[in-house]
Amino acid sequence: MLSFKRNYAHTLRHALVILFGLAMLYPVLWLLASSFKPNQIILTDTGLWPSTFTWDNYRNGWKGFQGVSFARFFGNSTLVSILCVLGNAATCSFAAYAFARLEFRLKKLWFALMLMTIMLPYHVTLVPQYIIFSELHWIDTYLPLFVPKWLAHDSFFILLMVQFIRGIPKELDESATIDGCGHWKLYTRVITPLLAPALITTAIFTFIWTWDDFFSQMIYLSNIKLFTVQLGIRALFDPTGLSDWGALMAISVLSLLPITLVFFFFQRYFLDGIATTGLK
Amino acid sequence: MKRRGLSIVLASTLLALAGCGSSGGPGGDNASPSASPSAAPSGSASASASGEQEQVELRISWWGDQARADLTNKAIELFEQKNPNIKLTGEFAPFDGYFDKLNTQLASDTAPDIFFLGGNVIDYANKDVLLDLGPYVGNELKLDDMDPTMIEYGTVNGKLIHVSVGANARGIIVNKTMFDKAGIPVPQDGWTWDDYARISKEISDKLGDGYYGTYNFTTDGMDIYLKQNGKQLYDMANNKLGFEEADILPWFQYWDNTAKAGGVVPIELQVSNPPDDTGKSLLLTGKVAMTLLPSNNLVTFQGLTQDEFTMVQLPRGPKGTGVVFESSQGISGFAKTKHPNEVAKFIDFIINDPDAAKALGNNRGVPVTSANRAALVAEASPADKIVYDYTSRVSEQTKKEPFAISYNPPGNAEFIKLSDNTVQEIGFGKASVEKAVQGFYEGTVKIFESNQ
Amino acid sequence: MRTSRRSPAHLQNGAAYLFLLPWLIGFFCLTLGPMIGSLYLSLTKYNLLNAPEWIGFANYAELFTNDDKFTQSLSVTFKYVFMSVPLRLIFALLVAMALNKGIRALGVYRTVYYVPSLLGGSVAISIVWRQLFGGDGAINRFLGWFGVKGPYWISHPDYIMYPIVTLAVWQFGSSMVIFLAGLKQVPSDLYEASQVDGAGKLRQFFRITLPLLTPVIFFNLIMTVINSFQAFTPAYVIGDGSGGPLDASLFYTLYLYLEGFAYFNMGYASALAWIILAIIALLTGIIFATSRYWVFYGDGKEGR
Known part of the structure; x- marks a missing residue:
């Protein structure tokens, strides 16, 4: 009963x-x-x-518009995303290694500043950044989109990896140091392999955020040939009004496909990544 | 395959970077392998004169829908065939977003070499971002066949910075089929605003729920209304606003009353289905019988529906209809373009080449050169004929009742937004007409002053 | 350990700063420099074409005394934050609890509920939303089955906030995943003990689950609030891109974008940026300050 x-x-x-x-x-x-x-x-x-x-x-x-097909937009998005992924994975892990393993002057100060940048809303640097990129004649190139990633601008991932490296037993480093490894070797030979899960988490999040990013792509790109998928969709949505909803829907589906695939392939890293960073 | 594609794009990005560093020129689009380093900005005039085979890439942008884009692309293709060394990449956006984007591009030096402008030429002329076409007149750019008033229209502060590509006259577009269905006679020229309100209501009443007499065109018709009453939006000669709050209040009241009587599209429908958006316009779905539109739009609209359209002059005010035959839009070059000669060449092609006229039709208005007009009249469609008939009626009318051509006030984009907001404020019942108009006038003054 | 901290010989300055170099360049060129820059610009009139013109606090004065759009965009944004954040967290917590009860195929559900978070930020989904909430879209058809005539969600200023909030709440999955992980860490013997004491489900929730989850709630709250203030794509795509109808979708970020990048009032936009920074800092500050009254650290951190 x-x-x-x-x-x-x-x-x-x-x-x-x-x-x-x-x-x-x-x-x-x-x-x-x-x-x-x-x-x-x-x-x-x-x-x-x-x-x-x-x-x-x-x-x-898929034909796109104005003679530029979506193949090109997808190519552009892929290129930008990959450049961003590589940049974030490399430079954020450099910084994380320094913060987690090395002792140096002003470490506490830098670490505190790094933590603060995580919560800093992008508005406050937006205008000057635009002006800087504009002065450098970087507008209408991909540089404003990926160069920041090569300067470890997404501090969130630094924190993620600092936490992770701290969990790697120090004895490993010490035995490697005894073997005569320098810091670069230590980083590449010992830390990086063990850091893989955090690196993957960083990579997939960077990929998805870059792929989905609309705001900065809209601000910095104006030449159709450089358009990313998001800009392509927005442009398709705009001028044609209702005339081709079907095409818009189809391209929308395709635009969501890469992130969905990445998600399903790396699901474990994904959900665990969120859960652990959330809790620590 | 993938890697090759990647490295090409990467290389072009690097090239763009290098190119920008040395020449300080705009854009990264010229970074194709063919863009030779010889295309230095200083030597471009001589280079294109001597070296015939120099490849030039230009960007061009306009506003409008897909139909207009198809026509424009056709014309661009023809131009490229006739000038194999010039390649044009077109970009287009709807009217609303077009100027926001253009502003961004102008400010960051990434504007297209050629772009279309409308009644807001003044805003851009004042910013010194438009190419002075004077040096090319008589060479690449021939204006002999163009109406002198049109040339004058594109000349600001003594410089030719804009070439009109089409002329039109605004009027009331009427869905005849709906009038027939309602059993109401199609209105005739010479009617009044009271007639307009009455007929709108009759249509709504006769056809029932979901059908309306007219869109609300408070914003688009504002300058016409003011001219009908001996005022104007912008007094360019004296550089001041041409009207007072009390002058414009009755116009808002007229629309409020007509809407309350039931002849006007509800405001939320007007927002979701704007009249000039060919994808959503209720004129095309046979739900709204009349609105104010530029005459060149009639052909586009007629092409998208089975219903039969015609065009009637605006209802009259004390001084007449207030409508003139004027430039609908035109082309300007970017002041920092690297290829001004080619820009001039393209403009020349658009206004003088009959093939361009045939490709573009009356989409942006009646052509500005008599040769191109003749080319089009020869093969006019029934819809074209309605437009010609209408514009000639307007021309006749202006001989009896002349009105000045109107320029938009400085800060036009902000002004339009303010006006639309005021209409919505009243429509959604957020403010009384008096209060909304008071805010509108204060805002207008503020925009006007901050754009000096 | 103690010696290493004191003696400079053990500092690894060279190597450390080399590893830190990219971040340092980024910090100075992309964060600190621009921050100072925008503070300076906020005191100027600057349109990117002419040199900045010093006008003191005029931008701020204009904002606070004479700018209806500023007040409107603030109120729109606050409305959005105060509606979407609590709803999103409540949904996330409820679903996480439902899933935590040893349901079969947890992985599948977790994925299904997470997918919206994954896709929600894209332009494509915002366009879908516009369609679903259109005058004759799926939502109004659904309401029609119950005889309710739905409003024009997208084009009426009184309603457009709801589709945008719904889109935000729809993406509760990422918060839910964090809650799920948090719930897993609640020791089950606590529940058993309370069951012996005869405590009901509701009482268990308020006495055990909720207090032990407060650190997770705290984290979720901070992150969601900060992110919500920065929302742009939904407002831009679901609204008409310029804040309409009647400025009802004029999110703060959108207003800043329009001022800065459509009208090129860069100085004014910088002032807007500093105000939102102050507001976000204040709000997170309040959440932090109050946290010691409601966030319960089970590991006895407070006593340490």
Whole structure:
């Protein structure tokens, strides 16, 4: 009797969680379904299953606009993302190594400043940064997008890796030092391999944030040929009004694909990464 | 494959960087392998005269929808065929975002070499960002066949900085099919604003829920209304505002009353489906029967629906219709372009080459040279004929009732936003008409002063 | 250990500063320098074309006395923060608790609920939102089944905040994952002990779960508040990009962007930036200051 009741409650909760999950996914499913509907019925056919199925939207959308195809936008986004990922992984781990393992003058001061920059809203540096990049004639190039990453600008990841390196037993360093390793060797041979999970977390977050970034790309890029996927979508959305919703939906689906794939491949690092950084 | 693509883009980025460092010129788009180092800015005039095969890449931007983009791209293609050494990359955006983007590009020296401007030329002329086309007139750029008033329009402070590419006259676009359905006769030239309000309401009443007589065009029709009453938006000769708060209050009141009577599109629909957005306009879906539009838009609109459109002159005020046949938009060059000769060449192509006229049609207005007008009249569509008929009626009218061509006031973009906001304030019931208009006038003065 | 700290011989200055070099350059050129720069610019009139013109505190005076858009953008942003942050955290906590009860296939659910956080920041999803909440979009059709005629969510100034808040709440997954990890660390013997004492579910929640979770809530709260103040893409794409209708989507960041990059009032935009910095600092300061009254560190940190 009691177990029946408990079972019942259990099933109910399960059903609720599933139902709620479906509701959560509805916008994504709607987007996916719309991308396969013929253009004329997208706004009238409300069902999640397309009554008529077509690939045209993908074909049309991929063509892009003004003679620039989305292949180029995806290429551009990939390039920018990769440059950012490499920059963040390298320079943030350098800084983290220094903070976690080395003793030096003013260390406490720098560390405190680093912590403060994590919480600093970007507004306050936005205008001068723009002016600096503009003076350097970097506007309309990718430099303003990735150079900051090569200067360890995302301090969040420094903190993440400092925490991680602190968890690596110091004995390893010491035995390596006895073997005559310098700091560079210590960093590359001992720390980096052990740091892999944190590096991966850094890499995938940087990738996703860069891929999704809209604001700085919009500010710094104006030549269509340099457009990223986000700018391409926004541009497609703008001038055509309703004329090609299907293409817009199809490209939107494609734009979400890379981050979704990265997520599924690295799910473990992802969720653990969030959980551990959150707690420490 | 992937790696190759990557290294090419990387190389071009580096090239762009190097190029910027040495010449200080705009943009990274000229970084294609063909961009030779000989294209130094100082020697460009002589270089293009002597070296015929020098490859030049230009960027051009305009506002509008996909249909306009298709026409413009066609014209660009023709130009490229006739000038194999010039390559043009087009960019376009909707009217709203276009000028924000252009401003950003101008300020950061990354503006396109060629861009379209409308009634806000003055704003840009004052910023010294427009190319002085004077030196090219008679060489690359021939204006002999162009209407002198149009040349004058593009000449600010003695410099030719803008070449109009089309002329139009604003008028009331009327969905005849809806009038037939409602059993109401299509209005005729010479009607009044009272007629307009009455007919709008009749349409709404006869056709029922979800159908409306007119869009609210308080903002777009403001300068016309002022001219009909002997005032103007901007007194350019004396560089001051041409109206007082009391002059404009009745205009807002008129729209408020007409809306309350029930002839006007509800404000939230107006926001979500603006009249000139061809993707969403309720004029095209047969839900709204009339609004104020530039005559060149009629052809585009007619092409997108089965309903039949026509054009009627604006309702009259004390001084007449207040409408003139004027420049709808034109082309300017970027002051810092590296290839001013090619820019002039392109402008020349657009206004003088009949092939360009045939590609572009009347999309941006009636061509400004008689040769190109003739080229179009020869193959006019029924919709084109309605436009020609309308613009000739306006021209006749202005002979009897002349009105000055209007320039937009400085700070036009901000002013338009302010005006739209005021309409919404009233429409959403956030403020009384009097209070909203008071705020509107204060804001107008403030914008005007801060843009001096 | 003690000797190493005192004697300079053990300092590894050279190597350390070499490792730190990129960050240091970044800190000075991209953070500290620009901060000083924007403080200076906020006291000038600057349009990027002409040299900055010193005008003292005129920008700030204008902001506080004569700028309706500033007050409007602040009120819009605060409305957004105060609506979206609590809702998002409550959702995250509730779902995390539902999932924590040893449900089968936890991984799948965790993924399903996390996906929105992953995608929510993109332009694509903002466009989807615009569609779903359109006049005849899915949301209004759904309401129509119950005989409710939904408003024009996107184009009416009284309603546009709701789609934007919904989008933020929809992305509760990242906070939920953190809560889940927190819940796992609550020792189960505490629950068993309280069950023996005959405590009800609700009482357990308020006596055990909630207090032990406060550090996690604290962290989530700080991060969500800071992030919420910086929201831009949803306001830009769901609204009309210029704050409309009637400035109801004029988020602070959007206003700053328009002033700085559409109208090129760089000095004014810098003043706006410093004000939002002060506000965020103040708010996080308050959360930090009050934290010792409500954040409970189970490891006895306070007593240390």
